[in-house]
Amino acid sequence: METINITNKELHAQEHIDLHRYEDHEESFISKYVFSQDHKMIARQYLITAMVMAVIAMIMSIVFRLQLAWPGEKFAFINWIMGDKWGKDGILDPNAYLTLVTMHGTIMVFFLLTGGLSGTFSNLLIPYQIGARDMASPFINMLSYWFFFLSSLIMVISLFLPDGAAGPGWTVYPPLSALPEAMPGSGLGMDLWLVSMALFIASSLMGGLNYIVTILNYRTKGMKMTRLPLTIWAFLITAIIGLLSFPVLLSAALLLLSDRLLGTSFYLSDIYIGGRPLDYSGGSPILFEHLFWFLGHPEVYIVLVPALGITSEIIANVSRKPIFGYRAMIGSMLAIAFLSFIVWGHHMYVTGMNPFLGSVFVFTTLLIAIPSAVKAFNYLTTLWKGNIQYTPAALFSIGLVSSFVTGGVTGIILADSTLDITVHDTYFVVGHFHIVMGLSAIFGMFAGVYHWFPKLYLRMMNKKLGYLHFWLTFISAYGVFFPMHFLGLAGVPRRYYTNSEFPMFDALYDVNVVITISAIIGALAQLIFIFNFFYSMFRGPKAPQNPWKANGLEWTNPVANIHGNWPGELPVVHRWAYDYSKPGYEEDFVPQTVPLKEGELDGGGHH
Amino acid sequence: MKLLIVLAVVLFILAVHQLLKVIELAREIRKTKEWEPTDSENDLMGTLMLLFGIIFLGMFFYQIDRWYDKTLPPAASEHGKHIDELMFWNLILISFVFVVVNALLFYFAYKYRGNKNRKSIYYADNSKLEMLWTIIPASALAFIITFGLKYWNEITAPSEEKNPIVVELYAKQFDWTARYPGKDGKLGSTDYRQIEGSNPVGLDTTDKAGFDDILVKNEFHIPVGREVVFYFRSRDVIHSAFMPHFRAQMNCVPGMVTTFKFKPTKTTKEMRQDPYVQNLMKQINEQRSKEGKEPVEFDYTLLCNKICGASHYNMQMKIVVETEQEYNEWLRQQKSFKTLASK
Ligand code: HEM
Ligand SMILES: [Cu+2]
Numbered sequence: 013m014e015t016i017n018i019t020n021k022e023l024h025a026q027e028h029i030d031l032h033r034y035e036d037h038e039e040s041f042i043s044k045y046v047f048s049q050d051h052k053m054i055a056r057q058y059l060i061t062a063m064v065m066a067v068i069a070m071i072m073s074i075v076f077r078l079q080l081a082w083p084g085e086k087f088a089f090i091n092w093i094m095g096d097k098w099g100k101d102g103i104l105d106p107n108a109y110l111t112l113v114t115m116h117g118t119i120m121v122f123f124l125l126t127g128g129l130s131g132t133f134s135n136l137l138i139p140y141q142i143g144a145r146d147m148a149s150p151f152i153n154m155l156s157y158w159f160f161f162l163s164s165l166i167m168v169i170s171l172f173l174p175d176g177a178a179g180p181g182w183t184v185y186p187p188l189s190a191l192p193e194a195m196p197g198s199g200l201g202m203d204l205w206l207v208s209m210a211l212f213i214a215s216s217l218m219g220g221l222n223y224i225v226t227i228l229n230y231r232t233k234g235m236k237m238t239r240l241p242l243t244i245w246a247f248l249i250t251a252i253i254g255l256l257s258f259p260v261l262l263s264a265a266l267l268l269l270s271d272r273l274l275g276t277s278f279y280l281s282d283i284y285i286g287g288r289p290l291d292y293s294g295g296s297p298i299l300f301e302h303l304f305w306f307l308g309h310p311e312v313y314i315v316l317v318p319a320l321g322i323t324s325e326i327i328a329n330v331s332r333k334p335i336f337g338y339r340a341m342i343g344s345m346l347a348i349a350f351l352s353f354i355v356w357g358h359h360m361y362v363t364g365m366n367p368f369l370g371s372v373f374v375f376t377t378l379l380i381a382i383p384s385a386v387k388a389f390n391y392l393t394t395l396w397k398g399n400i401q402y403t404p405a406a407l408f409s410i411g412l413v414s415s416f417v418t419g420g421v422t423g424i425i426l427a428d429s430t431l432d433i434t435v436h437d438t439y440f441v442v443g444h445f446h447i448v449m450g451l452s453a454i455f456g457m458f459a460g461v462y463h464w465f466p467k468l469y470l471r472m473m474n475k476k477l478g479y480l481h482f483w484l485t486f487i488s489a490y491g492v493f494f495p496m497h498f499l500g501l502a503g504v505p506r507r508y509y510t511n512s513e514f515p516m517f518d519a520l521y522d523v524n525v526v527i528t529i530s531a532i533i534g535a536l537a538q539l540i541f542i543f544n545f546f547y548s549m550f551r552g553p554k555a556p557q558n559p560w561k562a563n564g565l566e567w568t569n570p571v572a573n574i575h576g577n578w579p580g581e582l583p584v585v586h587r588w589a590y591d592y593s594k595p596g597y598e599e600d601f602v603p604q605t606v607p608l609k610e611g612e613l614d615g616g617g618h619h
Numbered sequence: 620m621k622l623l624i625v626l627a628v629v630l631f632i633l634a635v636h637q638l639l640k641v642i643e644l645a646r647e648i649r650k651t652k653e654w655e656p657t658d659s660e661n662d663l664m665g666t667l668m669l670l671f672g673i674i675f676l677g678m679f680f681y682q683i684d685r686w687y688d689k690t691l692p693p694a695a696s697e698h699g700k701h702i703d704e705l706m707f708w709n710l711i712l713i714s715f716v717f718v719v720v721n722a723l724l725f726y727f728a729y730k731y732r733g734n735k736n737r738k739s740i741y742y743a744d745n746s747k748l749e750m751l752w753t754i755i756p757a758s759a760l761a762f763i764i765t766f767g768l769k770y771w772n773e774i775t776a777p778s779e780e781k782n783p784i785v786v787e788l789y790a791k792q793f794d795w796t797a798r799y800p801g802k803d804g805k806l807g808s809t810d811y812r813q814i815e816g817s818n819p820v821g822l823d824t825t826d827k828a829g830f831d832d833i834l835v836k837n838e839f840h841i842p843v844g845r846e847v848v849f850y851f852r853s854r855d856v857i858h859s860a861f862m863p864h865f866r867a868q869m870n871c872v873p874g875m876v877t878t879f880k881f882k883p884t885k886t887t888k889e890m891r892q893d894p895y896v897q898n899l900m901k902q903i904n905e906q907r908s909k910e911g912k913e914p915v916e917f918d919y920t921l922l923c924n925k926i927c928g929a930s931h932y933n934m935q936m937k938i939v940v941e942t943e944q945e946y947n948e949w950l951r952q953q954k955s956f957k958t959l960a961s962k
């Protein structure tokens with residue numbers, strides 16, 4: 013107790029210095045909008061960049077989905093967009109197909125759902141919700157964004173290379189990704205991919221360090237760890253996972269770059285290609301797979317956990333109830349984070365990895381299902397006997413619970429090495445990961461944007477357009493990804509340019525058409541969102557102080573973009589963030605800044 | 620034409636602009652908190668949630684009805700039967716969880732839709748409940764793990780057969796070569812530096828064991844009821860030998876030899892008589908005739924299932940399963956490496 017008091021006092025002293033640092037002074041356009049060190053502006057920069065990238069990746073998915081539903085059909089617009097390089101007369105070229113799939117996956121996973129999701133909401137919410145004036149190091153925070161921007165730029169530029177961008181799949185397994193002879197997508201585009209990823213990793217490490225330090229050291233008075241909103245817990249855990257796993261991807265990428273450019277043999281051995289034997293010897297492609305998935309699996313939680321945090325916060329708020337099992341929610345996120353480091357081998361059951369090792373990974377992987385199930389049930393119990401206020405954020409959060417469960421259960425099949433033999437690398441996998449990771453994370457992100465838009469742009473988004481956006485997105489998303497399981501059970505491999513070369517898949521023709529039509533509807537629905545977003549940014553109704561009647565600190569400061577977030581003193585926290593509908597209070601919410609009454613218990617207990 | 624399109628777009632934008640202005644004006648006048656859901660909106664969204672839940676779960680069963688008989692036919696290998704069985708029970712289990720949890724979710728979303736006159740209960744914790752839903756999935760998983768690993772160990776154990784049929788599948792961009800050990804029963808050793816036109820799989824020409832090795836392309840045969848041990852190699856990038864009808868898959872990794880074994884239980888001919896397969900082929904041929912393609916008969920197929928370059932989508936080989944007699948007859952007619960190389 014003693015020590016805590018001292019730290020608080022010290023913090024208090026520091027605060028005055030801090031406030032000084034943030035006092036308003038005239039700012040140039042450049043330092044305000046471009047090289048801004050303000051966490052709110054950086055959040056907006058991340059969000060807009062990620063949205064641009066997402067639109068690119070989405071258009072790509074529509075192009076290759078058209079090819080899959082109607083192989084060989086002419087779609088003239090393909091040439092309008094990218095010229096003849098992508099295929100003559102509007103018929104997509106097989107190499108271009110692989111490039112599109114690769115770039116689509118890379119952009120969605122890394123740029124939208126890692127950079128975009130964490131970058132936006134960690135930056136926006138960490139200082140706001142813990143009551144800090146900014147990030148621990150605003151300068152490094154700014155660098156983190158600009159590395160992200162540079163990395164996005166390089167990734168996009170690589171699309172315009174004569175041989176096209178990288179094409180060996182987002183997992184970039186060597187030797188395919190190491191040997192330019194193996195495919196056009198393994199040329200200069202692949203080098204740029206690796207360079208871009210290296211910058212991306214640097215960005216993500218700088219961001220992550222900042223998030224961790226800020227959360228641990230810059231909480232306002234009274235904001236104990238056990239009073240943190242679940243969003244913050246989620247961002248903290250995400251940042252820690254990223255910090256531990258991204259460096260491994262960096263080494264994997266650097267070794268690959270070295271094999272490509274310097275002639276080393278980390279991943280290569282006994283290869284004959286392009287009409288001659290190559291001199292590489294002693295390396296192993298399997299090594300790359302281990303390194304890649306050591307990041308790759310934690311990566312799916314880097315994508316998912318922030319979405320879980322965001323929706324936990326929103327579901328409690330909109331059902332006007334405390335989040336059920338606050339500590340269990342934290343515990344299960346920690347368990348998921350820990351386990352996510354020892355399950356990577358489930359991507360490698362049929363690589364020739366030692367079968368006993370496979371068994372170990374079956375065990376650890378299935379263990380993850382337990383904390384995941386706890387989370388799902390806790391969401392359900394939070395909704396139970398609630399008073400759900402259907403904002404668009406509420407809809408998307410409930411959408412996440414559905415997709416998390418629907419996509420999660422098929423993971424049990426894939427985790428079981430015996431069953432994975434038949435479905436590994438088929439469309440079953442594509443269906444699984446899109447639903448559990450893609451949809452959940454996207455829904456979480458949309459929920460976050462609708463909910464915290466007033467903190468981002470000081471205005472409100474349009475609710476009715478939000479409703480329309482949700483329903484079209486939700487229905488078409490399941491229309492795209494649910495039928496994919498049947499393709500997988502029929503043995504259709506992923507990353508195939510067309511299924512029409514195998515008569516055994518001919519009867520599945522209509523599945524592909526259903527998927528593609530749903531995808532087109534889904535993509536068009538995003539136009540509604542984009543319109544709503546930009547329209548509301550400029551002309552939406554002005555945001556009030558606390559539009560959702562929420563408890564968090566982010567709703568206690570003035571509706572303005574001020575440096576240092578709070579004029580004068582920082583708010584002081586007296587309770588956890590989930591006192592919704594607490595007996596003994598008139599209103600159905602009690603902000604964290606309201607002192608506890610005589611004898612009132614904190615953290616969900618009450619008399 | 621282009622002019623018309625531009626004109627239409629401009630008009631559309633103007634119309635939207637006007638409409639928005641009207642809406643904004645009305646908003647100014649009313650000063651409502653339009654971002655707050657009203658009771659009737661909560662009712663609508665709650666009802667839509669319920670409706671969605673019903674249609675969603677309905678679609679699930681509809682899709683099973685429509686597409687399940689287009690999935691892979693029953694396994695044609697011994698271990699494949701175990702996989703099918705395990706898969707079936709796992710699918711039942713996860714479908715059950717999927718249906719129950721989604722049903723609860725959408726029902727709650729409807730039942731507890733917001734209303735100004737209600738207040739939520741304050742209910743933050745219940746360790747007994749949480750214990751319960753830790754233990755239930757844990758015990759279900761124990762079951763899955765136990766059975767999964769039992770079969771996994773059987774499937775991946777080294778062959779115990781005294782003299783199994785040995786086949787090497789050799790992958791390269793973008794085709795397959797099958798190699799049989801020949802009379803001596805031994806696969807000759809290999810050296811990738813010796814690959815050339817007449818030595819496509821890189822046999823070491825100093826190793827006599829390789830001279831009688833038999834190399835075939837386009838299709839390979841295996842006998843029914845005998846254990847077949849496969850070895851896999853690759854010349855260039857990673858490929859994956861996927862034989863879905865036998866529930867068999869293994870990557871082909873350059874610089875490594877990988878292995879998988881199975882015992883086929885049905886010849887190609889028997890498979891063609893199987894009612895499930897006949898129904899499937901009927902549907903396939905109906906679709907083919909719509910597209911103006913030749914009808915086909917059922918065949919076992921080897922596919923490449925690891926992205927390997929431009930023609931990854933078309934890297935296939937036919938597999939013929941026949942009686943041992945027919946197999947031996949076929950094998951006798953194939954050419955050995957020595958005769959191929961000396962040509
Ligand atoms: C517009 C909606 C989307 C559609 C229609 C779509 C469709 C597809 C399809 C058909 C594939 C190719 C599967 C294959 O051949 O292996 C694919 C790959 C992929 N998608 Fe999506 N997707 C969409 C959104 C997303 C989202 C939101 C994510 C984020 C997680 C995502 C991540 C991926 C990844 C990681 C791959 C694998 C790329 C690879 O094989 O290298 N997609 N997507
Ligand atoms: Cu994984």
Ligand SMILES: [Cu+2]
Pocket residue numbers: 790791792793857858859923924925926927931934
């Ligand atoms: Cu291949």
